[in-house]
Amino acid sequence: MAATLTRVGTGEGGYVEQGQVLFEAQSPDLDQRLRTARLELRLLELQMSRLAASAKELEQAVVLGQAEAAARQKIEGLEAERMALTVRAPFAGRIVDLDLALRPGTYVGQEQLLARITSAKGARVKALVSDTDLQRIAAGAKGVFVSDEADQASLPVTLQAIAPASNGELTEPALADRFGGAVAAVEKDQRLNTREGWVEVSFQLDNGEAPPPRLMRGSVWVEAEAVSPLTLAWRQIGRVLVREQGF
Incomplete structure (x- = not known):
């Protein structure tokens, strides 16, 4: 769902509090659908109020009641979509990677990256580890x-x-190879998928280290259980067999 920015409430490098409004947008199409849904609900409520107590109309009441419940659910969903057009800071931190082209009147997409926030409590490192090495690492390493x-x-x-x-x-x-990363990936259904088996892991910076000023790519060297090449080969073969049996 595309929307139009009406407010940009932050700047690059600015500090924000949790819950602070960062961006506000509006969607005329969404507003129109919400008005239509509310009108449809009002008409259903009027129909329900005019029904008498005859057996035939009681049957109609059941159908109208179901339609009314569906209409209310639709309105709740549309209202949630409209609330999502107000973007708030999920936690306190500093704004980085702000799209400097953003200003009131700019069209933005649902999946578009507007900015990132680095936590005041430190940064997290997201990484991918080969599934063949997964058993060699553990939380706390x-x-x-x-x-x-x-x-x-x-x-x-x-x-x-x-x-x-x-x-x-x-x-x-x-992290994808097409963007300079080390992970071979292909696009499928407008999403990137890895070509090989990778599992996502997350790390926390130690000792209150200051987070990087922007998104940064690199590698993590981590403590892991030592294994012999033969053991690793057997582990890889076992995983391939499990995958094939699942098809």
Whole structure:
């Protein structure tokens, strides 16, 4: 759903509080659909109020009642969409990667990146690990984030969480090979999917390290269980067999 910005309430590098309004937008199409849905509900309510108590009209009341419930649900959904046009800060932090072309009157898409917020409590590192190496790492493992940018110092990190499963979707396009990343990806149904088995993991910066001033790509070197090449080969073969049996 496309919408038009009516307010840009922040600037690059600005500090924002949790819940602070960052952007406001409006959608004439959404407003029209909401007005129509409310009118349809009002008509259904009038029809219900005019029914008598005859058996035939009681049957109509059941049908109208179901239609009325569906109309209310539709209105709730449209109102939620309209509320989503007001973008608030999910947590306190500093604005980075703000699209400087944004101003009132600009059209924006539903999936368009408007800005990012770096948490005042530190940054998270999202990474992908090969599914063949997944059993070698565990939450709490220490590591080091090494940026692709040579002038950036390495940052100590701790493994916080491992995603329970992967559907193959690449949620961070910056990691895709087509955008200079190291992950081979293909586009399917307007989404990027990895070519090989990867699982998403997240790290937390240690010791209150200041977060980078912008989105930064790099690699994480992390503590892992040592395995022999033979063990790794058997592990890979087992996973391939499981996948094939699932088809």
